[in-house]
Amino acid sequence: MVEGALKAGAMSYLLKNVSANELISAIRGAVVGQPRLSPEAAQVLIQDIKQPPAPVYDLTDREREILALMVEGLANNDIADRLIVSQSTVKFHVSNVLSKLGVSSRTEAVALALKNHLVK
Numbered sequence: 001m002v003e004g005a006l007k008a009g010a011m012s013y014l015l016k017n018v019s020a021n022e023l024i025s026a027i028r029g030a031v032v033g034q035p036r037l038s039p040e041a042a043q044v045l046i047q048d049i050k051q052p053p054a055p056v057y058d059l060t061d062r063e064r065e066i067l068a069l070m071v072e073g074l075a076n077n078d079i080a081d082r083l084i085v086s087q088s089t090v091k092f093h094v095s096n097v098l099s100k101l102g103v104s105s106r107t108e109a110v111a112l113a114l115k116n117h118l119v120k
Contacts, residue, residue, distance in 0.1 A: 002041045003048060012036035057100055057118060066093040068119040071110050 011030040026036040080087045
């Protein structure tokens with residue numbers, strides 16, 4: 001919420017337990033362009049910067065569907081039967097899933113999917 005407020009244009013971020021004097025000082029500071037952060041808000045921002053961003057896996061809806069069926073343990077021919085597509089289409093999608101996830105096997109893809117909650 002801190003980052004969102006600041007990105008939305010907030011000059012300062014204080015918690016509701018701030019004293020009246022601190023609030024007045026922050027308002028006066030904002031008028032002249034001086035930002036003010038509560039120590040807790042500053043700590044949140046510091047932690048966010050130190051943590052690496054969560055990886056983004058740009059899977060299509062079909063690739064997510066294929067991945068979910070892989071998580072169920074289905075082989076390519078079973079996935080093809082379930083989705084009423086050819087096995088070569090499934091192989092194409094599985095290859096894309098592996099590539100986008102940066103893994104080299106179905107087992108790694110399934111483990112990554114479960115760890116990162118990529119499928120329902």
